[in-house]
Amino acid sequence: MKRTLALTLALLFSLTLLSGCMSEALANILKGDKPTADPVPTKAPAAEVVNPLKEVKGPAEFLPLGVVIDAPAGAENVRYSVIADAIAEVQFTHSGCSFTLRAAKAEGDISGVYLDFVKTEEWPFKDNGLSASVSAAKDGATLARWKMNGISYSLFTPDAPAPAALAAIVGAAAGNELQPPAGAEVPGTEVPGGVVTAPTFTGTGEPLLYEPIDFLANMQITYDIDGDTVVETVKLTEYQDSYGMDYTLLEIVDNGESIYFGNGDADMPQYGEVLCLMDVIPGDPYVEIVFSGDMMSSDYITHILRYDGKKITPATMASPYDGEVYTGIFGHFYGMGEDGSILIDDAVDALGSFWGMRDFVHEGNMRFGYAENSTWTRLGDYSELWDMEYGPALTVKLPLPIYMSGTAPEVLAPGTKILVTETDKESFVNVVLQKGGWGRIDLEWKKGSYKAYIAGLPEDDYFEYLPYAG
Ligand SMILES: [Ca+2]
Numbered sequence: 001m002k003r004t005l006a007l008t009l010a011l012l013f014s015l016t017l018l019s020g021c022m023s024e025a026l027a028n029i030l031k032g033d034k035p036t037a038d039p040v041p042t043k044a045p046a047a048e049v050v051n052p053l054k055e056v057k058g059p060a061e062f063l064p065l066g067v068v069i070d071a072p073a074g075a076e077n078v079r080y081s082v083i084a085d086a087i088a089e090v091q092f093t094h095s096g097c098s099f100t101l102r103a104a105k106a107e108g109d110i111s112g113v114y115l116d117f118v119k120t121e122e123w124p125f126k127d128n129g130l131s132a133s134v135s136a137a138k139d140g141a142t143l144a145r146w147k148m149n150g151i152s153y154s155l156f157t158p159d160a161p162a163p164a165a166l167a168a169i170v171g172a173a174a175g176n177e178l179q180p181p182a183g184a185e186v187p188g189t190e191v192p193g194g195v196v197t198a199p200t201f202t203g204t205g206e207p208l209l210y211e212p213i214d215f216l217a218n219m220q221i222t223y224d225i226d227g228d229t230v231v232e233t234v235k236l237t238e239y240q241d242s243y244g245m246d247y248t249l250l251e252i253v254d255n256g257e258s259i260y261f262g263n264g265d266a267d268m269p270q271y272g273e274v275l276c277l278m279d280v281i282p283g284d285p286y287v288e289i290v291f292s293g294d295m296m297s298s299d300y301i302t303h304i305l306r307y308d309g310k311k312i313t314p315a316t317m318a319s320p321y322d323g324e325v326y327t328g329i330f331g332h333f334y335g336m337g338e339d340g341s342i343l344i345d346d347a348v349d350a351l352g353s354f355w356g357m358r359d360f361v362h363e364g365n366m367r368f369g370y371a372e373n374s375t376w377t378r379l380g381d382y383s384e385l386w387d388m389e390y391g392p393a394l395t396v397k398l399p400l401p402i403y404m405s406g407t408a409p410e411v412l413a414p415g416t417k418i419l420v421t422e423t424d425k426e427s428f429v430n431v432v433l434q435k436g437g438w439g440r441i442d443l444e445w446k447k448g449s450y451k452a453y454i455a456g457l458p459e460d461d462y463f464e465y466l467p468y469a470g
């Protein structure tokens with residue numbers, strides 16, 4: 001719970017990013033507009049003003065961006081930022097130079113550095129056939145850029161680093177030794193440690209697919225998904241029936257034979273919003289297929305499918321509402337956390353509706369469930385949302401029992417404004433108060449009802465308006 005909370009409090013998600021589109025701010029940065037920590041004020045509603053550069057607490061907060069970077073061991077003055085909700089940035093000093101390390105799931109130059117470089121060299125990585133492009137300016141300022149697994153990286157220093165130091169830091173960030181050109185002092189085997197790098201399969205040498213292989217654009221991919229060294233083709237077909245309704249069907253073609261998923265055996269998205277291969281369940285020879293999208297009007301479903309060479313086994317989940325086991329996980333697939341949990345975002349009903357994210361874990365046999373102590377945590381910035389007419393903030397109408405800071409019993413007076421930030425959907429919501437502080441409100445959900453009771457009274461009795469969606 002703590003991790004997800006910390007992770008989400010600091011992030012201003014835009015749903016365009018969730019669906020994989022580049023945010024305008026990011027697009028501008030890639031075009032050459034420098035991010036600024038001090039955005040020009042606009043007349044747009046306060047909630048829409050997004051500061052593109054946001055300092056965050058640590059590398060865990062980069063996970064929603066799908067990147068994993070950190071400063072190397074021995075680094076000092078380490079600072080973490082997220083730019084335009086898309087680029088992870090770590091600033092640090094090392095070996096007498098200041099460095100800025102960036103990573104993003106994006107094409108092009110993410111460095112934000114616009115200098116006239118006098119020379120550019122390709123420095124090869126030792127083991128993967130890739131290289132980093134290293135450019136130096138007249139005064140020694142140096143920029144290294146490389147790309148791995150669909151992620152662009154840059155490392156910039158305005159100082160003049162020793163080639164060995166630069167190679168060691170790039171190598172540490174990339175998880176692969178970098179070889180400076182002949183003549184430069186070759187770094188020892190001692191690469192700075194303490195750097196988090198993408199885990200790798202020990203068996204086949206293939207990267208572990210926490211990083212998804214996205215094939216939504218083509219809706220088709222050829223890959224060995226069952227680990228038998230022969231490739232399969234995975235295809236998504238979108239079609240309309242004679243009434244104009246949209247449907248989807250997944251097909252795996254293995255050795256000339258087709259096997260289907262979605263023809264009546266599961267709720268399916270009307271079209272794909274996430275379609276990728278990803279090793280959601282590690283430790284087996286299979287690469288799972290993740291297919292997620294909207295079934296109809298913001299009812300999302302996520303299918304995680306495993307093909308073992310004979311049959312497709314879909315992920316299931318027991319509904320927290322009625323205990324029934326359903327095929328698929330209700331909610332939109334956001335990605336995976338570094339601990340191997342999967343992140344699902346969805347509309348959550350708890351004293352009104354909000355868009356939240358929660359950790360799920362694989363419990364075995366393709367059954368998924370909430371991670372222990374996880375909660376649905378509101379996504380988005382809510383610091384300016386207190387005075388809108390129909391929520392999301394709630395105005396207390398009846399004296400409301402609450403546990404301030406989770407433990408101190410108190411009663412909130414009518415007129416108090418609160419905002420739901422978190423819920424387990426079982427027994428409580430956490431709220432922040434406009435006047436400051438946070439508290440926990442005990443709720444009871446009766447079976448089959450999306451509305452809850454507080455101290456025996458229906459939730460509606462306590463508030464002037466509850467902003468439920470749909
Ligand atoms: Ca195969």
Ligand SMILES: [Ca+2]
Binds near residue numbers: 280281283284287288
């Ligand atoms: Ca697997």
